[in-house]
Amino acid sequence: MARRLAFIVHKAEHNISPIKRVSFELNARNNVYEILKDGMICFTSEDLPNSIFHLQWHMHHEALKDVTESIRIHSGCGELHGKRFLIVGDKGAGKTTLMVRLLFEGFRAITDELVLLRDTKVLPFPRRFHIKQDSVRLLPELKELFGSLPFNQANNDQGMYSFTPQDAGFDWKIDEGKLRAVFYLEPNHGGETRVVECPKYLMAQKIMPMTFLSESEDHMKIGEVCRIIDTVDCYVVHIGDLDGAVSKLKETMSAI
Numbered sequence: 001m002a003r004r005l006a007f008i009v010h011k012a013e014h015n016i017s018p019i020k021r022v023s024f025e026l027n028a029r030n031n032v033y034e035i036l037k038d039g040m041i042c043f044t045s046e047d048l049p050n051s052i053f054h055l056q057w058h059m060h061h062e063a064l065k066d067v068t069e070s071i072r073i074h075s076g077c078g079e080l081h082g083k084r085f086l087i088v089g090d091k092g093a094g095k096t097t098l099m100v101r102l103l104f105e106g107f108r109a110i111t112d113e114l115v116l117l118r119d120t121k122v123l124p125f126p127r128r129f130h131i132k133q134d135s136v137r138l139l140p141e142l143k144e145l146f147g148s149l150p151f152n153q154a155n156n157d158q159g160m161y162s163f164t165p166q167d168a169g170f171d172w173k174i175d176e177g178k179l180r181a182v183f184y185l186e187p188n189h190g191g192e193t194r195v196v197e198c199p200k201y202l203m204a205q206k207i208m209p210m211t212f213l214s215e216s217e218d219h220m221k222i223g224e225v226c227r228i229i230d231t232v233d234c235y236v237v238h239i240g241d242l243d244g245a246v247s248k249l250k251e252t253m254s255a256i
Contacts, residue, residue, distance in 0.1 A: 001026060001028065001048065003150075004048060004049070004052050004150075004152065005026070005052070005055075006150040006162075007052055007056075007128070007150040007151070007152045007162045008052065008055065008056045008059070008128070008162075010126060010127075010128050010164050010166075010172075011164075011166065012126040012164065012166075012172050012173070012174050013171070013172065013173040013174065014126065014173065014174040014175065015175070016174070019066075022037060022038060022059075022062050023037070023038050023039070024036065024037055024055060024058065024059060025039075026051065026052075026055055031046060032044055032045070032046055033045050033046070033047070033048055033051040035051060035054060035055050035058060037058060037062070042058060043055075043058065049152050049153040052152050053152065056127075060125075060127070063125075064125075067116060067214075068213070068214040068217065069118060070116040070117060070118040070123070071116070071117040071118065071211050071212070071213055071221055071224050071225060071228070072114060072115070072116055072117075072125075072211065072212045072213070073086065073088065073114070073115050073117060073207065073210055073211050074088070074113065074114060074210040074211075075087060075088045075095070075111075075113075075114065075115050075207075075210065076088075076095040076096070076098070076099040076109070076111060076112045076113070077110045077111045077115045077122060077124045078099060078102055078103075078107045078108055078109045078110055079107065079108040079110070079177065080106070080107050080108070080249075080250065080253040080254065081253070081254065083180040083181070083253055083256055084122060084177040084178060084179055084180055084181075085179070085180060085181040085182065085183060085249075085253060086115060086122070086179065086181075086182045086183065087099060087183050087185065087237075088182060088183070088184050088185070088206070088207050088210055089184060089185030089186070090185075093185040093186075093187055093239070094185060094187070094239055094242075095112055095185065096112040096129055096130060096131055096132075096135070097131070097135045097138050097139065097242065098185070098239070098242065098245055098246075099111075099112045099129065100112075100129060100131065100139055100141075100142070100163065101138075101139065101141070101242050101245075101246055102246060102249065103165055103168065103170060104141045104168075105246050105250065106250070107249075107250075109129075109165060109170075110124040110172070110173075110174065111124035111125060111126070111127065111129075112129045112130070113125065113127050113129075113130070114127065117179065117224075117228055120178055120179050120228055120231050120232070121176050121177065121178055121179070122176065122177060122178075122179045123174070123175075123176045124174055125174075126174045128150075128162035128163060128164050129162065129163045129164065130160050130161070130162055130163075131149075131160065131161045131162070131163055132158055132159075132160055133158060133159035133160065133161070134158070136161075138242060141168070142163070142168065145163070145167060145168065146161060149161040149162065149163055149167065150162045179228070179231070179232050180232055180233065180253075180256055181232055181233040181234070181235065181252070181253065181256055182203060182207065182229065182232055182233075182234050182235070183195070183235050183236075183237050183249065183252075184198065184203060184206050184207065184234075184235070184236050184237065185237050185239050186236055186237065186238050186239065187239060188238040188239055188240040189239075189240060190240060191238070191240035192240050192241065192244060193237065193238065193239050193240045193241055193242075193244030193245045193247075193248055194237075194238040194240075194248070195235050195236070195237050195238075195248040195249070195251075195252050196235065196236050196238070197233075197234065197235055198234040198235055198236045199234070200226075200229050200230055200234055202234075203229050203234040204225055204226050204229045206236075207225065207229075208221075208222070208225060211225055233256055235252060237249070
């Protein structure tokens with residue numbers, strides 16, 4: 001159990017002060033795993049890998065449930081030459097694989113999963129990158145690391161590694177920064193990678209399903225998303241070969 005918890009635990013650098021503390025426990029009783037929050041059982045399962053995923057979900061839910069003034073976007077976040085950008089796309093579009101590759105090409109790769117946006121400032125949410133087992137062949141830079149990275153088996157039998165930039169010797173700092181560009185991934189597997197400018201109204205439409213404000217005020221995200229998109233450069237990445245994607249993003253971000 002302790003070894004499995006390494007799939008969640010990280011040591012990202014940050015200067016954010018905690019606003020509350022919550023205690024979680026993972027116990028095993030008679031072949032049943034229990035997750036306790038502040039001493040109260042909130043989940044049970046006979047499957048340890050499933051329990052690890054649920055423990056992470058409960059931790060993130062607790063951390064985010066009182067965040068009501070920032071737009072959450074399911075997105076990767078990185079920087080080049082101090083200019084911050086988002087990588088948005090449907091599940092399976094290749095956000096994580098691209099973010100990890102960018103890390104080895106001179107970019108800061110801060111998150112592959114979630115960011116908080118408010119007034120054009122973006123704050124990445126600290127979570128270990130999740131690399132699907134099928135993507136291992138696309139990341140030769142991590143070949144020597146996969147044997148030591150934390151691993152967990154998803155419910156759909158898709159194995160998953162968890163990784164942070166620190167695992168590969170890079171700094172990993174969670175900090176707020178002004179957003180400069182948004183890239184939306186459109187799969188073009190087997191083809192050439194192309195980056196094209198995207199009209200702002202169309203980008204707002206594309207990323208709206210990837211955003212969330214709060215249970216009671218989610219409808220108000222529309223205006224906020226449009227205001228944010230209006231201040232940044234917008235592009236669609238028809239992503240085929242990864243090397244081409246890295247080259248095109250570097251070229252585009254350098255020109256902004």
